[in-house]
Amino acid sequence: MSRDRDLRPAILLMGPTATGKSALALDLAERFDGEIVTVDSAQVYRGMDIGTAKPDAATRALRPHHLLDLVDPTESYSAARFVHDALATIDRIRGRGRVPIVAGGTMLYFKALTEGLSDLPGADPLVRAQIDDEARVRGWPALHGELARVDPPTAARLQPTDAQRIQRAIEVFRVTGSPLSALQGRRVAGSLGDSVSLALVPRDRAKLHEAIARRFDAMLAEGLVDELEALRERYPLAAGLPSMRAVGYRQAWRYLDGDIDSAALRATGIAATRQLAKRQITWLRTTAGTFFDPFDPAVAHAALSEAARALLR
Numbered sequence: 001m002s003r004d005r006d007l008r009p010a011i012l013l014m015g016p017t018a019t020g021k022s023a024l025a026l027d028l029a030e031r032f033d034g035e036i037v038t039v040d041s042a043q044v045y046r047g048m049d050i051g052t053a054k055p056d057a058a059t060r061a062l063r064p065h066h067l068l069d070l071v072d073p074t075e076s077y078s079a080a081r082f083v084h085d086a087l088a089t090i091d092r093i094r095g096r097g098r099v100p101i102v103a104g105g106t107m108l109y110f111k112a113l114t115e116g117l118s119d120l121p122g123a124d125p126l127v128r129a130q131i132d133d134e135a136r137v138r139g140w141p142a143l144h145g146e147l148a149r150v151d152p153p154t155a156a157r158l159q160p161t162d163a164q165r166i167q168r169a170i171e172v173f174r175v176t177g178s179p180l181s182a183l184q185g186r187r188v189a190g191s192l193g194d195s196v197s198l199a200l201v202p203r204d205r206a207k208l209h210e211a212i213a214r215r216f217d218a219m220l221a222e223g224l225v226d227e228l229e230a231l232r233e234r235y236p237l238a239a240g241l242p243s244m245r246a247v248g249y250r251q252a253w254r255y256l257d258g259d260i261d262s263a264a265l266r267a268t269g270i271a272a273t274r275q276l277a278k279r280q281i282t283w284l285r286t287t288a289g290t291f292f293d294p295f296d297p298a299v300a301h302a303a304l305s306e307a308a309r310a311l312l313r
Contacts, residue, residue, distance in 0.1 A: 010090055010192065011307050012289070013103035014039075014110055015200030016280035017247075017273055018211040019294035022055055024200070025103035027300050028307055029063040032099040036065045037089050039104025039113075042246040044070040044077045047234070050219050050227045051248035066093075073243035074235050079112040080122075086113055087191060094193075099311065102195075107283040113192055120183055121175045131167050131174075140166055151179035163240060196310035197289025198303050201281060207295045212273045219248060220266065228252045247272045 011028055015021045025036050042052040046069045049056075055065055066089045071077050086109075090100040102113070135143055141160035147169050148155035154169045169180045176183065202208040228249055231237060237244055239253050251269040254260045260268065284291075290306050292299045 008094070008099050008311055009194035009196050010037075010100040010102050011310070012110065012114070012195050012197045013101060013200075013303075014107070014197065014284060014287070014289070015105060015294060016202070016208065016277035016284070017105055018208065018215045018277070019200045019202065020299075021103050021105065021200060022053070022059070024294075024300055024303060025101050026059065026063060027304065028103075029099075029101045031304055032101075032307065032311060033097075034063065034099035034101040035093045035096075036063055037086055037093070037100050037102045038065060038067045039082075039086070039102060039106050039109045040067075041077065041082075041106040041109065042243070042249075043068050043104075044082075045073045045243045046071065047227070047231050048073060048243060048246070048249065050222045050224045051246065051252070053215065053219070072235060073231060073237060074241065076242050079108050080117055082106075082109045083112050083117055090192070105280055107280055110287075111283075114195070114197075120172060120180070124171060124175050127171050127174050128167060131170055135163065135167070143167075143170060146170065147173075151181055153181040154179060164242070164245075196307060197287065198306060199284045199287065199289045199291050200294040200299070201284055201291045202295055203293045204295060208277060209274060211295075212277060213270050216248070216266065216270050216273055220269075224248060225252050225255060225265075229256060232256070247276050 011032070011034070013021055013025050013028065028034060029036050040052065042048060043054045044067060045052070048054070054068060059065075060068075067082070067085055070085070086102065090102070093100045102110075104110075131143065140163050144155060144158065144160040144162075144166050147158070147166055150173050151169055158165050158169070160166075172178075172180045172183065239245075239250075239257075244250060244253055248269055251260070251265050251272060254268075255262065255265040292303055296302075
Protein backbone atom coordinates (compact mmCIF):
# COMPACT_ATOMS: atom_id res chain seq x y z
CA MET A 1 0.00 0.00 0.00
CA SER A 2 1.43 3.40 -0.94
CA ARG A 3 2.06 6.20 1.50
CA ASP A 4 -0.01 9.36 1.66
CA ARG A 5 1.09 11.57 -1.20
CA ASP A 6 2.42 14.35 1.03
CA LEU A 7 4.51 11.85 3.02
CA ARG A 8 6.24 10.20 0.07
CA PRO A 9 10.01 10.10 0.55
CA ALA A 10 12.33 12.51 -1.15
CA ILE A 11 14.66 10.95 -3.71
CA LEU A 12 18.26 12.03 -3.08
CA LEU A 13 20.35 11.67 -6.25
CA MET A 14 24.04 12.20 -5.55
CA GLY A 15 27.10 11.85 -7.73
CA PRO A 16 30.35 13.41 -8.90
CA THR A 17 30.53 15.93 -11.68
CA ALA A 18 30.01 14.82 -15.29
CA THR A 19 28.05 11.66 -14.47
CA GLY A 20 24.66 12.61 -15.91
CA LYS A 21 22.85 13.57 -12.71
CA SER A 22 20.77 16.27 -14.38
CA ALA A 23 19.41 13.94 -17.07
CA LEU A 24 18.65 11.20 -14.57
CA ALA A 25 16.98 13.67 -12.20
CA LEU A 26 14.74 14.75 -15.07
CA ASP A 27 13.88 11.10 -15.82
CA LEU A 28 12.96 10.56 -12.16
CA ALA A 29 10.89 13.74 -12.02
CA GLU A 30 8.95 12.80 -15.16
CA ARG A 31 8.39 9.21 -13.99
CA PHE A 32 7.18 10.10 -10.47
CA ASP A 33 5.57 13.51 -11.03
CA GLY A 34 8.42 15.18 -9.22
CA GLU A 35 10.11 18.54 -8.96
CA ILE A 36 13.87 18.95 -8.90
CA VAL A 37 15.67 20.57 -5.96
CA THR A 38 19.21 21.39 -7.08
CA VAL A 39 22.09 20.69 -4.69
CA ASP A 40 24.88 22.74 -6.24
CA SER A 41 26.87 25.47 -4.52
CA ALA A 42 27.73 27.17 -7.84
CA GLN A 43 24.37 26.97 -9.65
CA VAL A 44 22.89 29.25 -6.98
CA TYR A 45 24.76 32.17 -8.61
CA ARG A 46 23.04 34.28 -11.26
CA GLY A 47 24.86 34.50 -14.56
CA MET A 48 27.12 31.52 -13.87
CA ASP A 49 25.49 29.21 -16.39
CA ILE A 50 28.07 27.67 -18.72
CA GLY A 51 30.71 26.87 -16.11
CA THR A 52 28.18 25.26 -13.75
CA ALA A 53 26.36 23.23 -16.45
CA LYS A 54 23.16 24.87 -15.26
CA PRO A 55 19.98 23.45 -16.88
CA ASP A 56 18.85 25.65 -19.74
CA ALA A 57 15.41 27.21 -20.12
CA ALA A 58 14.10 24.35 -22.28
CA THR A 59 15.08 21.75 -19.66
CA ARG A 60 13.60 23.79 -16.82
CA ALA A 61 10.35 24.04 -18.77
CA LEU A 62 9.97 20.24 -18.74
CA ARG A 63 9.80 19.98 -14.91
CA PRO A 64 10.11 22.61 -12.17
CA HIS A 65 13.70 23.20 -10.99
CA HIS A 66 14.41 24.92 -7.67
CA LEU A 67 17.36 26.62 -5.93
CA LEU A 68 18.90 28.03 -9.11
CA ASP A 69 19.91 31.68 -9.59
CA LEU A 70 19.36 32.70 -5.98
CA VAL A 71 22.17 35.21 -5.41
CA ASP A 72 24.57 37.46 -7.33
CA PRO A 73 28.15 36.18 -7.66
CA THR A 74 29.32 38.95 -5.32
CA GLU A 75 27.34 37.33 -2.49
CA SER A 76 27.95 34.25 -0.37
CA TYR A 77 25.64 31.28 0.07
CA SER A 78 26.11 28.92 3.00
CA ALA A 79 25.19 25.34 3.85
CA ALA A 80 22.89 26.72 6.55
CA ARG A 81 21.01 28.82 4.02
CA PHE A 82 20.82 25.86 1.67
CA VAL A 83 19.23 23.67 4.35
CA HIS A 84 16.68 26.37 5.14
CA ASP A 85 15.85 26.89 1.46
CA ALA A 86 15.83 23.18 0.60
CA LEU A 87 13.59 22.11 3.48
CA ALA A 88 11.09 24.86 2.71
CA THR A 89 11.10 23.89 -0.97
CA ILE A 90 10.70 20.19 -0.22
CA ASP A 91 7.74 20.94 2.05
CA ARG A 92 6.06 22.94 -0.72
CA ILE A 93 6.65 20.18 -3.27
CA ARG A 94 5.15 17.59 -0.94
CA GLY A 95 2.26 19.95 -0.29
CA ARG A 96 1.51 19.85 -4.01
CA GLY A 97 1.42 16.05 -3.85
CA ARG A 98 4.64 15.71 -5.81
CA VAL A 99 7.93 13.92 -5.16
CA PRO A 100 11.04 16.01 -4.35
CA ILE A 101 13.99 14.94 -6.51
CA VAL A 102 16.95 16.35 -4.59
CA ALA A 103 19.86 16.14 -7.01
CA GLY A 104 23.39 17.47 -7.27
CA GLY A 105 27.03 17.12 -6.38
CA THR A 106 27.70 19.44 -3.44
CA MET A 107 28.27 16.81 -0.79
CA LEU A 108 28.55 19.29 2.09
CA TYR A 109 24.99 20.37 1.35
CA PHE A 110 23.75 16.78 1.29
CA LYS A 111 25.51 16.12 4.60
CA ALA A 112 23.94 19.20 6.18
CA LEU A 113 20.50 18.27 4.82
CA THR A 114 20.57 14.65 5.99
CA GLU A 115 22.61 14.86 9.19
CA GLY A 116 21.88 18.37 10.37
CA LEU A 117 24.02 21.46 10.72
CA SER A 118 26.92 21.96 13.07
CA ASP A 119 25.88 23.99 16.09
CA LEU A 120 28.03 26.95 15.10
CA PRO A 121 27.49 30.69 15.48
CA GLY A 122 26.44 32.77 12.50
CA ALA A 123 28.79 35.18 10.80
CA ASP A 124 29.86 38.19 12.85
CA PRO A 125 30.67 41.09 10.46
CA LEU A 126 32.67 43.04 13.02
CA VAL A 127 34.87 40.09 13.96
CA ARG A 128 35.38 39.20 10.29
CA ALA A 129 36.38 42.78 9.47
CA GLN A 130 38.88 42.73 12.32
CA ILE A 131 40.40 39.47 11.07
CA ASP A 132 40.61 40.85 7.52
CA ASP A 133 42.42 43.94 8.82
CA GLU A 134 44.90 41.73 10.68
CA ALA A 135 45.44 39.61 7.56
CA ARG A 136 46.30 42.69 5.49
CA VAL A 137 48.99 43.59 8.02
CA ARG A 138 50.29 40.19 9.10
CA GLY A 139 49.31 37.88 6.23
CA TRP A 140 47.17 34.74 6.28
CA PRO A 141 50.08 32.40 7.13
CA ALA A 142 50.56 34.32 10.38
CA LEU A 143 46.87 33.96 11.20
CA HIS A 144 47.16 30.27 10.34
CA GLY A 145 49.88 30.10 12.99
CA GLU A 146 47.54 31.74 15.48
CA LEU A 147 44.87 29.19 14.59
CA ALA A 148 47.36 26.37 15.18
CA ARG A 149 47.78 27.57 18.77
CA VAL A 150 44.06 27.68 19.60
CA ASP A 151 42.69 24.94 17.32
CA PRO A 152 45.45 22.54 16.19
CA PRO A 153 43.13 19.97 14.50
CA THR A 154 41.53 22.60 12.26
CA ALA A 155 44.84 24.27 11.44
CA ALA A 156 46.34 20.90 10.49
CA ARG A 157 43.79 20.35 7.73
CA LEU A 158 44.02 23.88 6.28
CA GLN A 159 46.65 25.37 4.01
CA PRO A 160 48.25 28.57 5.36
CA THR A 161 46.81 30.44 2.38
CA ASP A 162 43.20 29.19 2.78
CA ALA A 163 41.91 32.63 3.76
CA GLN A 164 38.18 31.86 3.89
CA ARG A 165 38.46 28.82 6.16
CA ILE A 166 41.15 30.31 8.39
CA GLN A 167 38.99 33.39 8.85
CA ARG A 168 35.95 31.29 9.76
CA ALA A 169 37.85 29.12 12.23
CA ILE A 170 39.36 32.14 14.02
CA GLU A 171 35.99 33.89 13.98
CA VAL A 172 34.31 30.90 15.67
CA PHE A 173 37.00 30.79 18.34
CA ARG A 174 36.81 34.50 19.06
CA VAL A 175 33.02 34.52 19.20
CA THR A 176 32.51 31.34 21.27
CA GLY A 177 35.81 30.79 23.06
CA SER A 178 35.74 27.21 21.76
CA PRO A 179 37.68 25.75 18.80
CA LEU A 180 35.81 24.98 15.60
CA SER A 181 36.98 21.35 15.76
CA ALA A 182 35.18 20.90 19.10
CA LEU A 183 31.93 22.48 17.93
CA GLN A 184 31.61 20.74 14.58
CA GLY A 185 30.60 17.46 16.20
CA ARG A 186 27.49 19.03 17.70
CA ARG A 187 24.74 18.90 15.11
CA VAL A 188 21.25 20.35 14.99
CA ALA A 189 18.98 18.00 13.05
CA GLY A 190 16.72 19.20 10.26
CA SER A 191 13.34 17.84 9.20
CA LEU A 192 13.92 16.20 5.83
CA GLY A 193 11.63 13.29 6.62
CA ASP A 194 11.73 10.02 4.72
CA SER A 195 14.20 9.77 1.86
CA VAL A 196 15.88 7.25 -0.41
CA SER A 197 19.49 7.79 -1.50
CA LEU A 198 20.72 6.92 -4.98
CA ALA A 199 24.44 7.44 -5.60
CA LEU A 200 26.22 7.49 -8.96
CA VAL A 201 29.70 6.01 -8.44
CA PRO A 202 31.72 5.11 -11.56
CA ARG A 203 33.44 1.73 -11.61
CA ASP A 204 35.83 2.83 -14.35
CA ARG A 205 37.67 6.01 -13.39
CA ALA A 206 39.02 6.36 -16.95
CA LYS A 207 35.49 6.78 -18.29
CA LEU A 208 34.84 9.49 -15.75
CA HIS A 209 38.03 11.29 -16.75
CA GLU A 210 36.98 11.15 -20.40
CA ALA A 211 33.55 12.55 -19.52
CA ILE A 212 35.14 15.36 -17.49
CA ALA A 213 37.42 16.32 -20.38
CA ARG A 214 34.52 16.30 -22.85
CA ARG A 215 32.42 18.46 -20.59
CA PHE A 216 35.16 20.98 -19.90
CA ASP A 217 35.93 21.23 -23.61
CA ALA A 218 32.23 21.81 -24.26
CA MET A 219 32.17 24.60 -21.66
CA LEU A 220 35.13 26.29 -23.32
CA ALA A 221 33.48 25.97 -26.74
CA GLU A 222 30.21 27.37 -25.40
CA GLY A 223 31.97 30.48 -24.08
CA LEU A 224 33.06 29.98 -20.47
CA VAL A 225 35.75 32.65 -20.77
CA ASP A 226 33.36 35.13 -22.41
CA GLU A 227 30.80 34.43 -19.68
CA LEU A 228 33.32 35.22 -16.95
CA GLU A 229 34.49 38.33 -18.79
CA ALA A 230 30.90 39.57 -18.95
CA LEU A 231 30.42 38.85 -15.25
CA ARG A 232 33.55 40.80 -14.38
CA GLU A 233 32.20 43.78 -16.33
CA ARG A 234 28.79 43.54 -14.67
CA TYR A 235 29.79 42.91 -11.04
CA PRO A 236 32.64 44.11 -8.77
CA LEU A 237 34.13 40.63 -8.58
CA ALA A 238 37.36 39.49 -6.94
CA ALA A 239 39.25 36.23 -7.34
CA GLY A 240 38.79 35.37 -3.67
CA LEU A 241 34.98 35.39 -3.71
CA PRO A 242 33.31 32.00 -3.13
CA SER A 243 31.67 32.15 -6.55
CA MET A 244 34.99 32.75 -8.32
CA ARG A 245 36.66 29.84 -6.54
CA ALA A 246 34.34 27.44 -8.37
CA VAL A 247 36.15 25.01 -10.66
CA GLY A 248 36.38 26.41 -14.16
CA TYR A 249 35.84 30.01 -13.13
CA ARG A 250 38.99 29.97 -11.02
CA GLN A 251 41.06 28.84 -14.00
CA ALA A 252 39.29 31.18 -16.45
CA TRP A 253 40.03 34.08 -14.10
CA ARG A 254 43.74 33.33 -14.28
CA TYR A 255 43.50 33.15 -18.07
CA LEU A 256 41.80 36.54 -18.30
CA ASP A 257 44.46 38.00 -16.00
CA GLY A 258 47.17 36.68 -18.32
CA ASP A 259 48.65 34.28 -15.77
CA ILE A 260 48.09 31.19 -17.95
CA ASP A 261 47.53 30.51 -21.66
CA SER A 262 44.64 28.64 -23.28
CA ALA A 263 46.39 25.27 -23.09
CA ALA A 264 47.02 25.71 -19.36
CA LEU A 265 43.43 26.86 -18.87
CA ARG A 266 42.20 23.58 -20.33
CA ALA A 267 44.75 21.41 -18.52
CA THR A 268 44.30 22.99 -15.10
CA GLY A 269 40.52 23.12 -15.46
CA ILE A 270 40.31 19.41 -16.27
CA ALA A 271 42.77 18.54 -13.48
CA ALA A 272 40.80 20.57 -10.93
CA THR A 273 37.56 18.93 -12.03
CA ARG A 274 39.12 15.48 -11.62
CA GLN A 275 40.21 16.39 -8.09
CA LEU A 276 36.70 17.60 -7.30
CA ALA A 277 35.23 14.35 -8.60
CA LYS A 278 37.70 12.35 -6.53
CA ARG A 279 36.63 14.15 -3.35
CA GLN A 280 32.96 13.65 -4.23
CA ILE A 281 33.45 9.91 -4.77
CA THR A 282 35.40 9.56 -1.52
CA TRP A 283 32.50 11.13 0.35
CA LEU A 284 29.91 9.02 -1.45
CA ARG A 285 31.65 5.78 -0.51
CA THR A 286 31.08 6.62 3.17
CA THR A 287 27.33 7.20 2.77
CA ALA A 288 24.40 4.83 2.92
CA GLY A 289 22.31 4.28 -0.16
CA THR A 290 22.12 2.32 -3.38
CA PHE A 291 25.08 2.73 -5.75
CA PHE A 292 24.82 2.80 -9.54
CA ASP A 293 27.48 3.00 -12.23
CA PRO A 294 26.57 6.10 -14.28
CA PHE A 295 28.25 4.62 -17.37
CA ASP A 296 26.16 1.45 -17.31
CA PRO A 297 23.56 1.71 -20.12
CA ALA A 298 20.94 0.29 -17.76
CA VAL A 299 21.54 2.81 -14.96
CA ALA A 300 18.43 4.89 -15.66
CA HIS A 301 16.17 1.83 -15.58
CA ALA A 302 17.83 0.53 -12.41
CA ALA A 303 17.56 3.89 -10.62
CA LEU A 304 13.93 4.29 -11.64
CA SER A 305 13.15 0.79 -10.36
CA GLU A 306 14.87 1.43 -7.04
CA ALA A 307 13.03 4.72 -6.58
CA ALA A 308 9.71 3.05 -7.42
CA ARG A 309 10.29 0.39 -4.77
CA ALA A 310 11.01 3.06 -2.17
CA LEU A 311 7.99 5.15 -3.09
CA LEU A 312 5.60 2.20 -3.08
CA ARG A 313 6.75 0.60 0.16
